[in-house]
Amino acid sequence: MAEPAEGDTPLIEFRAVAKVYGSGEAEVRALAGVDLAIHRHEFVAIMGPSGSGKSTAMNIIGCLDTPTSGDYLFDGIPITGLDRRQYTLLRRHMLGFVFQGFNLLPRTSAVENVELPLVYRGMPQRERRQRALAALAQVGLERRADHQPSQLSGGQQQRVAIARAIVTEPAVLLADEPTGNLDTRTSREIMDLVGALNRDRGITVVMVTHEPDIAAYAKRVVRFVDGRIESDERQEQVAA
Amino acid sequence: MFTETLKLALHAIRRNPLRSFLTVLGIVIGVAAVIAMVTIGNGTTVQVTERLSALGTNVLFVRPGQFGPGRASNEAKSFTWRDVDAMRSQVAGVSAVAPVSQSTATVIYGGASRSTTVVGSTSDYLVAQNRIVASGRGFLPSEERSGAAVCIVGDTVREKLFGSASAVGERMRLGSFSCEVIGVLERKGEGGMGQDQDDMALIPLRTLQRRITGSTGISAISVAVRSDVSTTKVQGELERLLRERRRILPGREDDFSVNDMAQIVATMASTTTLLTGLLGAVAAVSLLVGGIGIMNIMLVSVTERTREIGIRLAIGALEGQVLTQFLVEAVALSIFGGVVGILLGLALAWGAVTAMSVPFVVSVPIVALAFGFSALVGVVFGYFPARSAARLDPIEALRHE
Structure with missing residues (x-):
């Protein structure tokens, strides 16, 4: 993938985004005026110690939380101040989530888990099933479609979660510690998969991690400390 | 979308059949009691009416004093x-x-x-x-x-x-x-x-x-x-x-009364109406209790499934969709209770009327009313838990263990 051209509208842009929790004595500044731009097709790792504000930044990017001040522009459009419903629709159509704890619905088959975002889009059953199976094939789990999460290994569960995130063909894949619950070998497999999605399908990936060897898969690493960006570097990816 | 929601609701109910059954027991008992009593009452009324009519409608009964509800037969x-x-x-x-x-x-x-x-x-x-x-x-x-x-x-x-x-x-x-x-x-x-x-x-x-x-x-x-x-x-x-x-x-x-059979039957029917009113009150209380049972278990269910709700909200479920899901679940529960209650009530009534050799007369309006009321109980008592589910903060909900 070519580096983004100068002057392109960033897909994700923070302008002096601050987030304050609580008030008075109990006030906590999670983000203290952050500027950040992420372009299409980028693969960004967000790093930092706990309490550095990286999770807050991720929640704001994911439209799960709103800044106290500053602006969040999605594809050049300011979305600060939208209501809950509009945030939900943004998540539904633009974003795919992968969590540390997989967050699959229990007692629900893999393919039904992958179908879930399409259900909320009101897609007809037949088309939904086709697309869910295609997404499962992309993560190499077409043979496990009828298995429930409890019948799958951690790595397989995370693959199902990735299939669920990409089945809607989102602009951005948001991964919050995607390998946090996995062993090293499985972590590599998952990261190879994420890397491939970024490289081959051009999905923009934003990933929170605290493990340097996981961050090494990204093309760019943004480090947060005390609610500010400490460093922002492009890097050579590890060979996938 | 609606069939999806219904499927989800049934899925959630089947997930814990014993609990679902205990939840709706209040409604089952309430509805069964009403259906059984009304059906037995109807059968008896029909039988009495038939027998009284068989006596002939062209006979007048002259008795001293006045009869009827609210009128003691005075010394005449x-x-x-x-x-x-x-x-x-x-x-x-x-x-x-x-x-x-x-x-x-x-x-x-x-x-x-x-x-x-x-x-x-x-x-x-x-x-x-x-x-x-x-x-x-x-x-x-x-x-x-x-x-x-x-x-x-x-x-x-x-x-x-x-x-x-x-x-x-x-x-x-x-x-x-x-x-x-x-x-x-x-x-x-x-x-x-x-x-x-x-x-x-x-x-x-x-x-x-x-x-x-x-x-x-x-x-x-x-x-x-x-x-x-x-x-x-x-x-x-x-x-x-x-x-x-x-x-x-x-x-x-x-200080006397002259009645034909039709009037005597009418007097008896008004007694039956009074009884039906009392039954209605008993039914209302039991449905209220049943409804509280459903609300209680739905609140527990929302707490238990906080994480699930968080996932749904994060991947694009609107508040209304989550609300509908839990509401449909509550209504499905209460309708299930209503249907079981109706069947149980009819079975009890059938057993009773057979033993009493009274005709088995099913009152369709009462069955429909019982069904409608149990659905209504689901809506009324399911709304609050459903709304609290829909209003969860996805971040908090996802963090919930």
Whole structure:
């Protein structure tokens, strides 16, 4: 993938985004005026110690939380101040989530888990099933479609979660510690998969991690400390 | 989308069948109780109505005092032979006027004895009550006038006392005197209140007055109206005649009542309405309790499934979609309870009416109402938990363990 051209509208842009929790004595500044731009097709790792504000930044990017001040522009459009419903629709159509704890619905088959975002889009059953199976094939789990999460290994569960995130063909894949619950070998497999999605399908990936060897898969690493960006570097990816 | 939601709801209910069942038990019991009671009540009403109608709609019953709900039968003087004669001679269109007084006495024949109803009347009784003398004969006018010791027995009395032997011509003991059995009534079966109409002995009214009750009063008069004459018209004439004879001033209420079968049935029906009202109150309480049960378990369910709700919200479920999901789940639960309750109630009622040999009459409106109410309970008591699910913060919900 070519580096983004100068002057392109960033897909994700923070302008002096601050987030304050609580008030008075109990006030906590999670983000203290952050500027950040992420372009299409980028693969960004967000790093930092706990309490550095990286999770807050991720929640704001994911439209799960709103800044106290500053602006969040999605594809050049300011979305600060939208209501809950509009945030939900943004998540539904633009974003795919992968969590540390997989967050699959229990007692629900893999393919039904992958179908879930399409259900909320009101897609007809037949088309939904086709697309869910295609997404499962992309993560190499077409043979496990009828298995429930409890019948799958951690790595397989995370693959199902990735299939669920990409089945809607989102602009951005948001991964919050995607390998946090996995062993090293499985972590590599998952990261190879994420890397491939970024490289081959051009999905923009934003990933929170605290493990340097996981961050090494990204093309760019943004480090947060005390609610500010400490460093922002492009890097050579590890060979996938 | 809706079938999806329904599938989800059923999935959630099946996930914990025992809990789901216990949750709806309140509704099941409430609905079952109402359905069973109403169905049994309907069957009984139908049976009573059928039997009363079988007595004939062209018979008027004249009784002292007033009857009906909210009206105690007050102390009113009984009728006299003169009243009976006046009705027969002054009211046009009557085919029989039967004065009736009743008592209970022990009848003894050989080694057998039985306590039975003793009816004192005249041969007009057979016309008014639609009874037939199967064997033997009816009263002679001379026997009626003199108060002779003769009796016509019902089939039950005949069977218990005489068995297979012929009763006619035998002498049996009735209370304190001995009387000759001159006839046996044809079997009639159970009456409107379930009583055995063949467990009786009919004697001339004067005999009853002299030998058993010792009073000259007549406690009721059955008047049969000719089929070509309006019952209402005769009823009006009887009322006018009795007011005159009993010297009731204009503006004062009657101290007697003249009813036909339809009116007696209506009186009973109004009693049934009162009972239905009470049942409704019991049903309302049990549905309320059942609804609280559902609300309680739905709140628990929302707490348990906080993470699931978080996932759904994060991947694009709108508040309304989550609300609908939990609401449909609550309604599905309560409808399930309602349906089980209806089936259970009908089964109980069927068992009861079969044991009571009463017809099984299903009231469709009550079944529909029970169904509708159980659905409504789901909506009302499911709304609050569903709303609290829909309003969860996805970040908090996802963090929930």
